[in-house]
Amino acid sequence: MKKRAPVSQIMSSDVISVNLTQSLREVDTAIKDQHIRHVPVVSGDKVIGMLSKTDLQKISFINTVEGDNLTSAMYDSLSIEQVMTKDLVTVKKDDTILDVATILSSNEFHALPVTDAGKLVGIVTTTDLVKYLIDQY
Template structure:
């Protein structure tokens, strides 16, 4: 096992993103279509926030009443914006940082994804799942 394995070797490079002009419904559709749980929010190439599937679930009725409440969720999605729900200025890592450094952040914090930024440009995302897959592949 390489002790200094870089994040760029395990991060997701083809990242789904939204911007603050997208709707929450569009973000929710991306979560469902791509089976992902975190979406960076960008302005051009610059990261301005991150929204998680958990953020969407907190404001929706889907978890409470099952999937029959889609119309109610749509109404909530229209009342709120991505800007109101997202985490602003999220913690980030660099592609040159180590997998160990990302893992240490995840063990100390209450989130499971870190946008990867180089020269103020979003270049990827690393999640706890990426790190687990890395270790599974090693063993």
């Protein structure tokens, strides 16, 4: 196992991202259509937040009690900025896989945006780390 392998070796570089002008409905569609769980929120090239499938499920949870139309109403009444995680931790593409694993294992999130010179270049998830570990054996 390489102790100094950079995160760029395991990250996904074809990142689906959204910006603040988009709707939560668009985010929900992207997550479902692309079979992803995390979406970085960007302003230009800068990462300013993160939305997850779980964030959207929290909004739509009330559906189980109130009916299907409520999710649509909630998506229309809330903005990405109101729902996204703002206190974001990012990593650089040259940070080591060990550094990333340490960050993820000591926090309650499961994905990190990867940047290069402040620009979003990828995303790394706990699944990426598990796959990397499996490949080592």
